[in-house]
Amino acid sequence: MNHVANRPDPVEARLPPWQLLVCGLQHVLVIYAGIVAVPLIIGSTLGLDGAQQAMLVNASILTSGIATLVQTLG
Numbered sequence: 001m002n003h004v005a006n007r008p009d010p011v012e013a014r015l016p017p018w019q020l021l022v023c024g025l026q027h028v029l030v031i032y033a034g035i036v037a038v039p040l041i042i043g044s045t046l047g048l049d050g051a052q053q054a055m056l057v058n059a060s061i062l063t064s065g066i067a068t069l070v071q072t073l074g
Contacts, residue, residue, distance in 0.1 A: 035064050 015023070039060045043053035 031064075035060050 036057055039056035040053060043056050048056065
């Protein structure tokens, strides 16, 4: 029974660098698509012009960046 208890948990395993890079890139693309898609959908539904939609997307990206910085504080 001790042999099973001493085996490391697979969740704690470290992935190879190339796999970390691919997973990180995928994560960034998915999050960025979500950050940009929502303001575009809302802007087009409200009938906003291109400049207003761009401002909405910029505000969304800025807010996401601020939220990320706040999360790093704990």
